[in-house]
Amino acid sequence: MNINDLRVGLIGGTGEEGRGLALRWSSAGAKVTIGSRSIERAGLAAAEINRVLGGSYVLHGSNKDAIEGAEIVLLTVPFEHAASTLEEHAADFAPESILIDLTVPVSFDKGRARYVDLPEGSASEHLRARLPERVYLVAAFKTEPAHLLARHNEALDCDVFVAGDSKEAKARVMEAISFIGGARPVDAGMLESARALERMTVLAIGINRRYKIKAARYRVVGLT
Amino acid sequence: MNINDLRVGLIGGTGEEGRGLALRWSSAGAKVTIGSRSIERAGLAAAEINRVLGGSYVLHGSNKDAIEGAEIVLLTVPFEHAASTLEEHAADFAPESILIDLTVPVSFDKGRARYVDLPEGSASEHLRARLPERVYLVAAFKTEPAHLLARHNEALDCDVFVAGDSKEAKARVMEAISFIGGARPVDAGMLESARALERMTVLAIGINRRYKIKAARYRVVGLT
Numbered sequence: 001m002n003i004n005d006l007r008v009g010l011i012g013g014t015g016e017e018g019r020g021l022a023l024r025w026s027s028a029g030a031k032v033t034i035g036s037r038s039i040e041r042a043g044l045a046a047a048e049i050n051r052v053l054g055g056s057y058v059l060h061g062s063n064k065d066a067i068e069g070a071e072i073v074l075l076t077v078p079f080e081h082a083a084s085t086l087e088e089h090a091a092d093f094a095p096e097s098i099l100i101d102l103t104v105p106v107s108f109d110k111g112r113a114r115y116v117d118l119p120e121g122s123a124s125e126h127l128r129a130r131l132p133e134r135v136y137l138v139a140a141f142k143t144e145p146a147h148l149l150a151r152h153n154e155a156l157d158c159d160v161f162v163a164g165d166s167k168e169a170k171a172r173v174m175e176a177i178s179f180i181g182g183a184r185p186v187d188a189g190m191l192e193s194a195r196a197l198e199r200m201t202v203l204a205i206g207i208n209r210r211y212k213i214k215a216a217r218y219r220v221v222g223l224t
Numbered sequence: 225m226n227i228n229d230l231r232v233g234l235i236g237g238t239g240e241e242g243r244g245l246a247l248r249w250s251s252a253g254a255k256v257t258i259g260s261r262s263i264e265r266a267g268l269a270a271a272e273i274n275r276v277l278g279g280s281y282v283l284h285g286s287n288k289d290a291i292e293g294a295e296i297v298l299l300t301v302p303f304e305h306a307a308s309t310l311e312e313h314a315a316d317f318a319p320e321s322i323l324i325d326l327t328v329p330v331s332f333d334k335g336r337a338r339y340v341d342l343p344e345g346s347a348s349e350h351l352r353a354r355l356p357e358r359v360y361l362v363a364a365f366k367t368e369p370a371h372l373l374a375r376h377n378e379a380l381d382c383d384v385f386v387a388g389d390s391k392e393a394k395a396r397v398m399e400a401i402s403f404i405g406g407a408r409p410v411d412a413g414m415l416e417s418a419r420a421l422e423r424m425t426v427l428a429i430g431i432n433r434r435y436k437i438k439a440a441r442y443r444v445v446g447l448t
Contacts (some may be wrong), residue, residue, distance in 0.1 A: 021296075084271045113421070148446075161427075189430040195339070196427040199420035207414040207444060215446040220431060221382045222372075222439040 001031040001175045004111075008176075010034050011063045011072030012077035014045040017102055018141060020149030021074060021141070021177040021180075023049045026057045027152075028179040035066025042066075052152065067092040072100060072176060079103040079116075079123050083130050095134045099170045101127055101194075102141045104201045113205040115198065124163070126193035136169035138162060139188075140177065142197040143204060148215040155182025156216040163193040164184065186220055225399045227253040232400075233294030234258050234302035235287045235309060238269040240327055241365070244373030245298060245404075247273045249277060250281045251376075252403040257283040259290025266290075276376065291316040296400060303327040303340075303347050307354050319358045320413040322393045325351055325418075326365045328425045337429040339422065348387070348418035360393035362386060363412075364401065367419040367428060379406025382441040385411065385424075387417040410444055 008025050010018045010026040013034035015052035026032040026049065036042035036048075040063055067073050067089055077085050082103045095097070103123045105116035120126040124139040131137055140162045141149070148156065160183045171198040174185035188197060230248050234242045237258035240344045240428040245386055250256040250273065258273075260266035261284055270284035291297050301309050306327045317323070327347045329340035348363040355361055365373070372380065382408045388394040396410035412421060428440040 005242055114416075186431065187434050188427060189434065192338075193427055193430065196420070196423035199423055201418040203412060203417055204444070206417065207410065207447065210411050212415065213446055217445045219443045219445050220428070221441045221443050222437055223431065223435055 002032075003179045006030040006176055007069060007071050008032045008074065009034065009066035009072070010074045010076055011066055011089070012036060012081070012191050013066065013074065013079045014041045015076055016146040016150035017141070018076035019045050019049060020076065020146070020152060021076070022046075022058055023052060023152045024149070024180045025176070030176070030179070031059075032057070033066045033070065035061055035063040038061060055179065058215055063089055064092050069094065070097060072098045073074055074100045074102065075127070077093070079105045080128055086127060086130050090132050093132060093135045095206055096136065098138055098173060098220065100140050100173060103127070104142055104198045106202055106205070111209065113202050113209075115202045116141045119130060121192065122190050122194035122198050123197075128134065128191060136164065136166045137191065138164035138166075138169050138173045139194040139197060140173055142194065143200050143218055145204070145215045145217060148217065156180065159184050159186045159219050161188040161193070161197050163188040163191050163197060164192045225396070227403045228255075229431070230254040230400055231293060231295045232256045232298065233290035234298045234300055235290055235313070236260060237298065238265045239300055240370040240374035242298065242300035243273060243302070244370070244376060245365070246270075246282055246413070247276060247371070247376045248402070248404045251277055254400070255283075256281070257285055257290045257294065259285055259287040260269055261287060272383050287313055288316045293318065294321060296322045297395065298324045298326065299351070300326055303329045306347065310354055312350060314356050317356060317359045320360065322360045322397060323355065324360055324362050324364050324397060326421045327351070328366055328372065330426055335433065337426050337433075339426045345416065346422050347416035348415050348422075352415060358395055360388065360390045361415065362390075362393050362397045362419060363415060363418040364397055365423070366418065367424050369428070369439045369441060372441065380404065380441075381406045381407050383410045383443050385412040385417070385421050386393070387412040387415050387421060389415045393411035410447065
């Protein structure tokens with residue numbers, strides 16, 4: 001893969017996760033478009049990143065703009081809005097495009113994070129059932145803290161677990177991730193593995209709280 | 225805690241996990257009793273460990289022997305036998321003793337590991353419901369590969385996630401784990417977190433298979 005050929009689009013890309021990944025992939029050479037329901041907010045986010053990068057690298061537009069023409073689309077909206085957003089934009093995805101699902105269904109009870117069980121077993125499987133068949137769904141970046149992604153001067157220094165039912169799509173995403181500094185892509189198997197990954201995120205949120213830290217994340221030991 | 229005061233008993237302690245932890249805790253100074261349904265097999269396992277340690281350190285007996293008088297009891301039987309074993313020995317636990325549950329419900333489908341969903345959400349919660357109230361249940365060592373535990377010359381070099389509803393019991397287990405070389409105990413929260421931990425084990429088994437490695441395990445990054 002030549003990173004300069006990689007076109008990435010972000011749905012709801014104005015949050016910490018979206019801005020952080022837009023900057024990291026853009027500075028690696030990918031062509032990134034930040035999408036949002038508000039073009040104004042997308043423009044502000046892109047301007048902020050371009051200021052950091054020192055040039056006009058990142059594009060912006062509507063979510064439709066971000067999806068169309070992108071080879072890899074990132075779903076960086078909260079889980080609560082994920083299904084409705086995908087349903088709204090089902091027609092916008094190019095055939096054989098890849099959607100990376102970053103969502104984790106979590107609720108907070110007196111400050112304590114709890115995983116929200118879904119009938120399909122995970123958010124990724126829930127969304128898979130709502131996505132056109134011509135789009136590949138890959139779960140990734142589930143366990144990376146959003147504000148760590150946003151701290152662009154900091155290497156991620158962790159493993160990025162990648163799960164999906166299409167080996168080719170998964171390999172493509174893993175290769176794209178390998179361009180991000182400090183991120184080691186790890187093949188986490190079929191999409192069903194999202195059941196583990198999403199719960200690992202909730203576990204990390206709890207570890208953050210108990211140890212008064214901010215960016216608990218994971219590395220696999222024994223894998224070189 | 226003085227490690228020399230720690231009395232550890234192992235239910236079904238003749239497997240790799242049991243032998244490995246018996247040796248590691250015994251060599252740290254704890255008083256360890258290996259229990260088994262077969263006293264003969266318990267004796268062979270203890271003799272093997274004592275040969276490595278160069279003295280008569282580890283005791284052996286029936287599972288009842290291992291449970292009675294132990295402050296921390298390890299449940300090192302396969303998940304399939306866990307509930308029936310606990311029901312058989314419910315009366316043998318001392319009040320306020322701690323049972324560490326290491327079980328993970330997993331099935332294999334053409335070599336691929338799959339997590340077996342349980343109505344209670346996890347093996348630990350399933351077993352909690354079958355254990356007398358006077359016994360504390362703590363989930364730990366769920367994500368450590370059995371044969372790594374058994375390779376006694378090798379430091380574990382990973383985080384040992386510890387989950388449980390009693391803060392005191394959890395703290396006691398974490399302290400006991402801190403005597404094992406290379407094992408960092410990490411407070412994983414309430415027993416419900418076993419839902420994440422058990423699935424992480426299945427994820428690690430899959431990573432072993434895909435990467436042709438043998439001892440994938442985890443470390444939390446960002447926690448010092």
